Amino acid sequence: MTQRAMTARPMTERAIPPATVARLPSYRRVLMDAADAGQRTIASGAIAEAVGVHPDQVRKDLSHLATRGTRGVGYDVRALIAETSSILGLDEERTVVLVGVGNLGRALAAYEGFAPQGFRLVAVLDVDDAVIGSEVGGLRVAHLDTLPQVARREQVEMGVVAVPGPAAQAVVDTMVAAGLRTVLNFAPVHVRVPDDVAVRRVDLSTELQMLSFLRSRMRRDG
Amino acid sequence: MTQRAMTARPMTERAIPPATVARLPSYRRVLMDAADAGQRTIASGAIAEAVGVHPDQVRKDLSHLATRGTRGVGYDVRALIAETSSILGLDEERTVVLVGVGNLGRALAAYEGFAPQGFRLVAVLDVDDAVIGSEVGGLRVAHLDTLPQVARREQVEMGVVAVPGPAAQAVVDTMVAAGLRTVLNFAPVHVRVPDDVAVRRVDLSTELQMLSFLRSRMRRDG
């Protein structure tokens, strides 16, 4: 629909392929482990081994970054961490709001993986009076209606949707109206959003079903 | 490594592309909604609309199945549900074991999405004495050491890993040794498994980071 590839863009960054971006968080994690272990440089082969891809793939991916490796040695660990963090937007703090305080919502609110990557959960919302006012993940659950105020006050950028499927579209509409521009959707439905809003969906049921498919297939192969 | 494509295979099924399989669960959900609403047939455009893809894509995907649509009308809803279920291996019950009773593990155990798709959780395991013996998702938490017995007794096929990263590889090794052949890994690390075991990883942090990337990019585009 929109013509992106032809758009003039500052030379500093050259349209990193989505497939590469998807691997960057894994690379970054390995790099941070290496840094913790005191390593100053790391070879593509070592990253590849830890992440489970081909070394070729790692080098091709890293060739989209500005950081260059040195032949016979590898890449500078600190430089790569800095650049991947910057590309992924992890050098500035991102505020997150969570909607839906069921089992999954509660688990997400308590999830320890948010904070270390710079994601700060600033509000937990629901529409059910039974849970509003209770404490979840160190925050008091408020009514979904307060989202616009919270979003403005805290400059919230990301929304996490952990409500049942039928409620998801309405929640996302509310988020979009409140100015959120990225949404992580755990409901098992596709939601419609304007072009300038990004949505990613995580569906446990889909994952299980794909595994189930692989299982069926394997029994015949083996 | 293994040569699959050339393997002789019963004509009844012709190697469905992975990308298609990944969309099948979504199609199936839409079909079930349509069936609930009393619809007997459905057009590719309607499925596409609900799932958020091109109608062309839906038709190409469905062309890999045996069920054919009728021109000017659409596809038979019941027939498609039956065939997608069969392909995804959802016509037989799959037994699942969950390891790791942290926040996420508890949420997964209580997750209502397992049962309706034919996934039956038969055991919840951990290594922490503090949680062993407690009840989670209607099951009493047992020690990970009991996995081999449970796996044999219940013919367990799938394992869900909800333990911290550093513990994941050992847990998966135990699962593989106990005969499980598919693993859904929520730990943020790559785990090594033999060729005949399938692993899928779901990483919340990766999803957030990809959204964060999109957010950074959008601010410049818009």
Place this chain on the structure above:
DNA sequence: TTCTGTGAACAGATTCACAGCA
């Protein structure tokens, strides 16, 4: 040597274009 960087070959997935049946 060892390990990077990249063009070229290849493979897979999506979109287009259109023929053809109800």
Place this chain on the structure above:
DNA sequence: TGCTGTGAATCTGTTCACAGAA
């Protein structure tokens, strides 16, 4: 006329092969 089915064209991603710097 509406919607399926599919070859062809295109696009995207992966793997190969190898030149070249430390």
